[in-house]
Amino acid sequence: MRKQNSDSYSILLDVCIALLKVGGGLLLTYIGLIALLLVPAFFFSFGINDKQVEIFVGTSFLDKANNSKQSEAKQYVGSMNRSQQAYFAENNALATSIEALGIGIKTERNNYKYSLRVTQTSAFSYAVAKKPELKNYLGGVFLVPAKELDPNARRDEMTTATILCQTEKLPLIRFKQTDEPAEPIYQNGEVICGKGTTDVNK
DSSP states (O other), X not given: OEEOSOHHHHHHHHHHHHXXXXXXXXHHHHHHHHHHHHSXXXXXXXXXXXXXXXXXXXXXXXXXXXXXHHHHHHHHHHHHHHHHHHHHHHHSSOOSXXXXXXXXXOXXXXXXXXXXXXXXXXXXXXXXXXXXXXXXXXXXXXXXXXXXXOTTSOTTOEEEEEEEEEEOOOOSEEXXXXXXXXXXXXXXXXXXXXXXXXXXXX
């Protein structure tokens, strides 16, 4: 089993388990478990039947720090969405790179990797977390007939529809996610988030 945490966490956990096995030292065990919970977080990853299993243990102590890191990712992907809309309004096309958006976002920062995927009718912006306790964020910009959103628009007019999605809260034990989260889709005149993600604004 590969453990992605410091040796001190492992030692503390081993001590607690040993005390439980011998059936004594309950007070010390409780103290050890409380101390373990006060540790910001730790993370295990191991293989079972050719699948990678992840176990993440953290506390509410981390919530505030994580929210700050996630806020940056959410802001960046939102900016990429808005910049795509502005780019389309000016160039009648979607930008094919983050650099072309002209908003100064680096493709890699301390906590997230940022990327862009573009098709003929859509652009997807990604903020993929480097740490298991952080959410991923996805933005979608779709080129759609303006008349689908505004009955008074011209028949030949195109406009953009956007959405910002986030991955759902991760369970304590899960199979490792090796692929990027499902992209949002435009369906029946509405933009909706993909499987495993939710609309940030709902």
